[in-house]
Amino acid sequence: MARLLPRRALVRTVVAAALVTAVVGCVPAADGPQPSAATTDSPEPRTFVVVGDSITAGATDVSQPLVGDRVQGDASWLPAAEQASGLDLVAGWAVPGATTADMLAGVEPTAWTADVLVVMAGTNDLAHGVTWQESAAHIEGIAAAAGAPTVVAVAIAPNDPRPAARNGYNSALADVAGRNGWTYLDPWGEVDAGGVFIPGASPDGVHPTPAVAADVGDRIGRSLAALG
Numbered sequence: 001m002a003r004l005l006p007r008r009a010l011v012r013t014v015v016a017a018a019l020v021t022a023v024v025g026c027v028p029a030a031d032g033p034q035p036s037a038a039t040t041d042s043p044e045p046r047t048f049v050v051v052g053d054s055i056t057a058g059a060t061d062v063s064q065p066l067v068g069d070r071v072q073g074d075a076s077w078l079p080a081a082e083q084a085s086g087l088d089l090v091a092g093w094a095v096p097g098a099t100t101a102d103m104l105a106g107v108e109p110t111a112w113t114a115d116v117l118v119v120m121a122g123t124n125d126l127a128h129g130v131t132w133q134e135s136a137a138h139i140e141g142i143a144a145a146a147g148a149p150t151v152v153a154v155a156i157a158p159n160d161p162r163p164a165a166r167n168g169y170n171s172a173l174a175d176v177a178g179r180n181g182w183t184y185l186d187p188w189g190e191v192d193a194g195g196v197f198i199p200g201a202s203p204d205g206v207h208p209t210p211a212v213a214a215d216v217g218d219r220i221g222r223s224l225a226a227l228g
Helices: 007-026 078-085 100-106 123-127 132-146 163-180 210-225
Strands: 047-052 088-094 116-119 150-154 183-185
Touching: 047 100, 047 132, 078 088, 078 210, 100 132, 116 132, 116 210, 123 163, 132 150, 132 163, 150 163, 150 210, 163 183, 183 210
Parallel strands: 047 088, 047 116, 116 150, 150 183
Antiparallel strands: none
16 A cells, blocks of 8 residues: 655645656757857958059059058049949059060969959060960969959950050950850940040040049949959
8 A cells, every 4th residue: 555645745745746857848959950159250251363554553664563451542442333333352463564474484383372353464565575375374473373263354454555456355365265164354434436446535545643543443343242
């Protein structure tokens, strides 16, 4: 015959059992899913590097090259492009007067890690009589050395002294970009009159004014942002 507990002992037993049940219910099973901490870190911004000449450096003086991610000249398209794209410029090589051969020699692949490479190169090749075949080989070498998964080849600016050569160069550049799976971009349409600058868009027929450079940079930046 079962022994009955006194009423006070019975109450104590019931309360203790309830507490044990509550505690056990709060402890996750050893083989069950464990709670994970909420992740609040925002994704890293996409990055780009750039290779170019005076139009990218924003200056005609060789003493004012692009230094890392810092533009020294006041007529570069880079600041507006960075702002419009939301991408982070992490490095680059742009020296006034540089040819594509100079650019290839200046690229530092081991020091660059970026999502996108932007190349605007060739104006000085026209001035020095470099053949298109040489220019194309240099640009392909730049892309290979930089190692970015996405490459954007930007058309060179209108060129008052050599409009036909400039137009032919850009046409060939578009073909090379297509063959290599790059994006070809011509942001000069609003200031391009058949290969020459429209009046007031350039102080010398080769370089854009600061205002034009900013507009061009904005168009390049928005195109970069659209790459996804």
